[in-house]
Amino acid sequence: MGGVGAIPVRIDQALTSGLTGNGRPVLAELAALAERLAVTGASGAIDLQALPLSPADLEWLRETLGRGEVSTTIEAAGPSSIEETGFAGVWWITHRNASGQIVAELIEVATVPEIVAATRDEVGASAARLAAIVGESVPSGKETRA
Numbered sequence: 001m002g003g004v005g006a007i008p009v010r011i012d013q014a015l016t017s018g019l020t021g022n023g024r025p026v027l028a029e030l031a032a033l034a035e036r037l038a039v040t041g042a043s044g045a046i047d048l049q050a051l052p053l054s055p056a057d058l059e060w061l062r063e064t065l066g067r068g069e070v071s072t073t074i075e076a077a078g079p080s081s082i083e084e085t086g087f088a089g090v091w092w093i094t095h096r097n098a099s100g101q102i103v104a105e106l107i108e109v110a111t112v113p114e115i116v117a118a119t120r121d122e123v124g125a126s127a128a129r130l131a132a133i134v135g136e137s138v139p140s141g142k143e144t145r146a
Contacts (some may be wrong), residue, residue, distance in 0.1 A: 018056030026051065026061060026107075032089060033109035035087055043110035049102075065090060065107075074115060078103070082113050102125075 026046060029097040033044040048058065066086025078097040085092055091113045095104040108114065118126075 007085065018054050019060060020052060020054050020057055022051060022053050022099070023057045023060045023064070026053070027064065030065075030087075030107060030109060034087065034089060037109050037111070041111075043108065045106045045108040045110075048105045061107075062092070067094065072116065080115060082116060 007017030026048075029046055033046075036044065048061075050129075051074065052089050068086055068088070070082075071082040072082050075081070078095065078100070080093065080095045083092045084090070085107075089109055089111055091108045091110065093104075093106050093108055093113060094102055097103050
């Protein structure tokens, strides 16, 4: 007998790195959502907090998706960051409360993230305000010369 030292031991890199292996199915779902967006125009999202993802999984997803050219922050009941990934139409969105704690984190697949798009009511109110400004500032066309 060779004793305990003779037993081959294999260390699984995923276990030592904190990865659960749940990131790859998220990528598969994102690929399906991107295909649906390209074909039908329908958007979709994955709630990252509803999935059994470790901090290492989230970091792996961020690294795999990369960074795109567009990012913005919205200040409403706490900051929300919207970052385009390295894939067009795939957005990483993080909502924080006033204390800075993450309250929601998702990846949205859309041409423009829903949170950024103005609603029809907002556009209607803006149109009315612009029309009022135009009405106040447009010269009547009847200039008087002295």
